Amino acid sequence: MYKKLKHYTDTLNYELEKTAKVMKILGMQVMEKLNISLFLDEYVALDIISCHQGICQRDLAKLIIKDRANTGRILNSLEEKGLITRFVDTKNNRLVRKMAITESGYKMLKNINKKIESYISETKKVVSEEELDGLYNSLKKVRERFEELIELKI
Amino acid sequence: MYKKLKHYTDTLNYELEKTAKVMKILGMQVMEKLNISLFLDEYVALDIISCHQGICQRDLAKLIIKDRANTGRILNSLEEKGLITRFVDTKNNRLVRKMAITESGYKMLKNINKKIESYISETKKVVSEEELDGLYNSLKKVRERFEELIELKI
DNA sequence: AAAAATATGTTGCATATACAACAATATTAT
DNA sequence: ATAATATTGTTGTATATGCAACATATTTTT
Numbered sequence: 001m002y003k004k005l006k007h008y009t010d011t012l013n014y015e016l017e018k019t020a021k022v023m024k025i026l027g028m029q030v031m032e033k034l035n036i037s038l039f040l041d042e043y044v045a046l047d048i049i050s051c052h053q054g055i056c057q058r059d060l061a062k063l064i065i066k067d068r069a070n071t072g073r074i075l076n077s078l079e080e081k082g083l084i085t086r087f088v089d090t091k092n093n094r095l096v097r098k099m100a101i102t103e104s105g106y107k108m109l110k111n112i113n114k115k116i117e118s119y120i121s122e123t124k125k126v127v128s129e130e131e132l133d134g135l136y137n138s139l140k141k142v143r144e145r146f147e148e149l150i151e152l153k154i
Numbered sequence: 155m156y157k158k159l160k161h162y163t164d165t166l167n168y169e170l171e172k173t174a175k176v177m178k179i180l181g182m183q184v185m186e187k188l189n190i191s192l193f194l195d196e197y198v199a200l201d202i203i204s205c206h207q208g209i210c211q212r213d214l215a216k217l218i219i220k221d222r223a224n225t226g227r228i229l230n231s232l233e234e235k236g237l238i239t240r241f242v243d244t245k246n247n248r249l250v251r252k253m254a255i256t257e258s259g260y261k262m263l264k265n266i267n268k269k270i271e272s273y274i275s276e277t278k279k280v281v282s283e284e285e286l287d288g289l290y291n292s293l294k295k296v297r298e299r300f301e302e303l304i305e306l307k308i
Numbered sequence: 309a310a311a312a313a314t315a316t317g318t319t320g321c322a323t324a325t326a327c328a329a330c331a332a333t334a335t336t337a338t
Numbered sequence: 339a340t341a342a343t344a345t346t347g348t349t350g351t352a353t354a355t356g357c358a359a360c361a362t363a364t365t366t367t368t
Binding site for chain 2: 022026
Binding site: 210211212222223225226245246248249250251 | 345346347348349350
């Protein structure tokens with residue numbers, strides 16, 4: 001006889017889905033409250049580009065966990081707003097489109113970060129830093145092991 | 155001077171999003187491998203209905219974390235397949251559509267669960283039960299506290 | 309050298325998901 | 339009593355997201 005299955009609402013998958021949704025809503029609430037003029041995805045991409053200057057589109061897609069199609073669309077928007085530049089280069093002997101953050105993009109990013117930092121410092125914490133760090137670390141550890149079982153087709 | 159903001163890929167939100175995505179893909183991979191004829195959402199709804207006989211649509215929507223519109227559509231599909239029945243009743247003096255799992259739905263659910271239990275027992279665990287339980291518990295604790303800050307409009 | 313497979317990015321389309329508006333009914337406020 | 343508000347569910351629509359197919363170029367296989 002096998003071990004009896006839990007009900008779905010008692011599983012890790014359910015709790016993960018729910019927590020991720022709650023945290024995403026919180027994040028977007030903050031973006032709105034602070035009058036930030038970028039979509040969350042755009043901010044995330046801009047932040048990643050800022051610390052991975054010269055990254056190519058597919059590598060960025062893997063980091064933001066979106067497919068290549070949508071990553072391209074997010075980048076179109078960032079480029080139109082003058083926050084990044086794109087240029088053709090090679091990676092492993094192949095032509096790829098790389099990108100870098102512009103002066104204007106950097107200013108925008110700094111400005112947003114300042115707003116968020118200020119907001120965080122003024123807001124009462126509902127969960128201690130240690131607890132959040134602990135959760136982050138165990139999540140990462142578990143995720144990395146499960147990730148080996150699948151292939152994210154990006 | 156405020157505390158410097160982490161890069162997004164080092165945040166809990168990012169790790170949550172990524173882990174939730176990985177686990178969802180894993181779940182769907184298993185559903186496919188086991189030739190399960192329901193969508194994941196349908197299975198989840200059926201499982202919840204099985205242990206909340208007579209639940210109304212909105213309460214179910216809150217549990218599966220989907221809006222009322224889509225919850226209704228999932229239920230239409232389960233009803234068409236004869237896995238649940240829906241009936242009008244009252245809750246707090248209001249007319250609501252309640253539902254219950256049918257004999258056929260119960261058989262389907264048992265069958266799916268047996269397949270999954272068997273699959274799990276045959277599969278080498280990449281993460282210990284204790285570690286998963288620990289993660290589940292801290293996730294839930296943290297989520298409940300953040301959840302008080304928002305309102306899921308369902 | 310030719311063919312097959314792989315990597316990258318784009319376009320178009322299908323599906324998923326959320327949101328807004330509405331209908332029906334019940335509760336609360338004026 | 340009437341009006342305003344709230345609850346539940348449905349329909350329609352907009353947005354998000356992902357996938358399949360294609361173009362291009364390169365590497366690997368035969």
